[in-house]
Amino acid sequence: MALTNEILKQKLSDKFGEQLTEWDEQYGLLTVRMPADANLKVIQHLYDAEGFQFLTDLTAVHYPERTGEELCVVYHLHNLVENIRLRLKVYVPVEKPDVYTATKVFSGANWMERETYDNLGINFVGHPNLTRILNVDEMDYFPLRKEYQMEDPTRTDKDDEMFGRGGSI
Amino acid sequence: MSEQTQHHIQLAEESLAKQSTTLNLGPTHPATHGVFQNIMEIDGERVLSTEPTIGYIHRAFEKIAERRPYYQVTPLTDRLNYCSAPINNMGWHMTIEKLLGIKTPKRVDYMRVIIMELARIADHLICNSVVAVDTGALTGFTYVFQWRELIYEIYEEVCGSRLTTNIGRVGGFERNFTQAAWDKINKFMEGFPKVMREFEALLNRNRIFMERCIGAGPISAERALNYSFTGPNLRAAGVDYDVRVAQPYSSYEDFDFKIPVGTTGDVYDRYMVRNDEIWESYKIIEQALAKITKLEQEDPTQKDVFYAPESDHYHLPAKQDVYTKMEALIFHFKMVMGEIDVLPGEVYHGVEGANGEVGYYLISDGGRTPYRLHFRRPCFIYYQAYPEIVSGGLLSDAIITLSSLNVIAGELDA
Numbered sequence: 001m002a003l004t005n006e007i008l009k010q011k012l013s014d015k016f017g018e019q020l021t022e023w024d025e026q027y028g029l030l031t032v033r034m035p036a037d038a039n040l041k042v043i044q045h046l047y048d049a050e051g052f053q054f055l056t057d058l059t060a061v062h063y064p065e066r067t068g069e070e071l072c073v074v075y076h077l078h079n080l081v082e083n084i085r086l087r088l089k090v091y092v093p094v095e096k097p098d099v100y101t102a103t104k105v106f107s108g109a110n111w112m113e114r115e116t117y118d119n120l121g122i123n124f125v126g127h128p129n130l131t132r133i134l135n136v137d138e139m140d141y142f143p144l145r146k147e148y149q150m151e152d153p154t155r156t157d158k159d160d161e162m163f164g165r166g167g168s169i
Numbered sequence: 170m171s172e173q174t175q176h177h178i179q180l181a182e183e184s185l186a187k188q189s190t191t192l193n194l195g196p197t198h199p200a201t202h203g204v205f206q207n208i209m210e211i212d213g214e215r216v217l218s219t220e221p222t223i224g225y226i227h228r229a230f231e232k233i234a235e236r237r238p239y240y241q242v243t244p245l246t247d248r249l250n251y252c253s254a255p256i257n258n259m260g261w262h263m264t265i266e267k268l269l270g271i272k273t274p275k276r277v278d279y280m281r282v283i284i285m286e287l288a289r290i291a292d293h294l295i296c297n298s299v300v301a302v303d304t305g306a307l308t309g310f311t312y313v314f315q316w317r318e319l320i321y322e323i324y325e326e327v328c329g330s331r332l333t334t335n336i337g338r339v340g341g342f343e344r345n346f347t348q349a350a351w352d353k354i355n356k357f358m359e360g361f362p363k364v365m366r367e368f369e370a371l372l373n374r375n376r377i378f379m380e381r382c383i384g385a386g387p388i389s390a391e392r393a394l395n396y397s398f399t400g401p402n403l404r405a406a407g408v409d410y411d412v413r414v415a416q417p418y419s420s421y422e423d424f425d426f427k428i429p430v431g432t433t434g435d436v437y438d439r440y441m442v443r444n445d446e447i448w449e450s451y452k453i454i455e456q457a458l459a460k461i462t463k464l465e466q467e468d469p470t471q472k473d474v475f476y477a478p479e480s481d482h483y484h485l486p487a488k489q490d491v492y493t494k495m496e497a498l499i500f501h502f503k504m505v506m507g508e509i510d511v512l513p514g515e516v517y518h519g520v521e522g523a524n525g526e527v528g529y530y531l532i533s534d535g536g537r538t539p540y541r542l543h544f545r546r547p548c549f550i551y552y553q554a555y556p557e558i559v560s561g562g563l564l565s566d567a568i569i570t571l572s573s574l575n576v577i578a579g580e581l582d583a
Binding site: 026027029031053054055056057059061062074076080083085087106107108110111112115119133134135136143144 | 223224227229231232267268392394395396397398408410415416514515516517519526528530532540541543545549550551552553554582583
């Protein structure tokens with residue numbers, strides 16, 4: 001029997017119950033939120049039991065207005081046999097952005113997590129080499145966070161309001 | 170810059186006493202095509218370990234994209250894999266179309282398929298001929314580059330640009346293909362097979378080339394999957410995953426083509442998979458041309474279809490209207506200034522780029538720019554396996570492994 005979003009949702013709800021919340025299915029891609037301290041348990045279970053053995057993508061998003069859960073780590077997993085994708089989300093506070101690393105399960109997560117750390121400052125606990133990868137080593141901020149402005153804020157000769165997202169966001 | 174923060178190559182501790190040699194390969198080494206630095210520990214000719222450093226051309230596209238209206242993000246995607254920019258462009262357009270729920274007409278899909286497959290051929294030609302160059306055979310490289318040039322001329326006829334194409338728009342193309350473009354496509358279809366067969370005759374069963382490539386830089390299917398390999402490099406290891414078949418987009422389900430797979434994932438398998446994919450792409454273009462001809466024969470009005478009518482709101486009006494009609498001028502202005510809002514939503518769309526799955530993870534909050542845009546860049550993901558692949562092999566194998574993986578610096582660093 002082919003694995004569908006409904007069956008997968010049912011199976012995961014049976015296994016993890018209340019731990020998985022905010023089910024969503026935008027554009028046919030099943031999305032679910034998992035608690036930050038159980039992310040590895042869910043991923044390992046998906047890897048072992050449900051055949052999600054391919055990590056398509058790993059990144060993070062900054063939502064400054066969500067107090068207490070500002071940073072969101074997003075995993076895209078793929079079951080190549082059943083050809084079904086799944087999106088997993090973990091929310092962590094910006095003061096303590098600790099998430100367990102997925103490098104034990106996926107070797108490919110190594111650089112993806114380094115990139116996410118580099119750009120958004122997620123601290124992947126247990127990562128073998130969590131250092132900056134794209135930006136210069138001396139950088140002391142995380143550039144993809146929303147409070148960091150793209151244009152130099154001291155400049156007065158350019159008015160950004162007319163182009164794209166205005167103001168400080 | 171103070172003395173502590175000055176950049177210098179970090180030599181391993183007690184590097185004078187140790188038996189192995191530290192070799193700094195790159196960032197601008199003539200044998201590595203692009204800016205890659207590898208600090209290698211070598212014992213004679215054998216590579217013990219390597220430490221890649223990347224980010225030399227990091228341009229912060231994900232941050233820039235957060236300040237750009239959607240149509241201005243397209244030129245950023247050009248600069249990811251600049252050897253096959255049209256695939257990136259169209260992947261991005263299709264991501265927005267998915268977000269907006271736009272269904273493109275069949276003729277647009279087939280025109281896109283033609284351009285995307287031409288781009289794939291161009292990209293694979295570069296990769297395969299460069300593998301040959303790194304093994305010492307320069308002739309094939311200069312020979313097939315004439316045909317890559319013709320592909321670039323086709324882009325030029327379609328969109329006016331060659332390398333960084335910015336081709337197409339949301340919902341289709343900015344203008345219909347001209348007769349000159351069709352003529353050039355037909356010229357390519359006529360002349361290319363003969364050239365490709367000569368290129369194959371030069372290398373495929375060439376004893377020197379085979380002995381040089383077979384067994385160099387192999388990776389198993391398990392490791393390749395664990396490293397999230399995609400594209401020809403994954404297929405060379407024996408996994409038949411191709412986004413065009415697994416999750417068809419742009420009407421790829423209408424086409425009949427094979428997915429070539431290898432067995433050992435070494436340089437020769439990667440070369441052969443790309444070689445066979447060139448022929449499959451050629452077959453796809455043939456079918457697409459036939460399908461477009463059939464559409465036009467059945468309904469002559471199809472000749473003027475080059476974008477989805479329901480995407481009017483996201484498509485620049487025709488230039489002659491902009492110059493003569495008030496509404497079109499206003500609309501053109503609104504669009505160029507980025508005043509067009511799109512729906513809020515969260516979408517991931519992956520297309521089969523020349524190097525693997527190029528993915529766009531887009532979060533829109535309803536504003537005129539993306540709230541967050543993340544590019545899944547296949548090069549970035551599979552290049553991290555490079556130390557594991559080359560360890561234990563010869564230094565010269567490490568060089569051809571790098572070129573046969575087809576690591577493109579633009580896609581690596583974004």
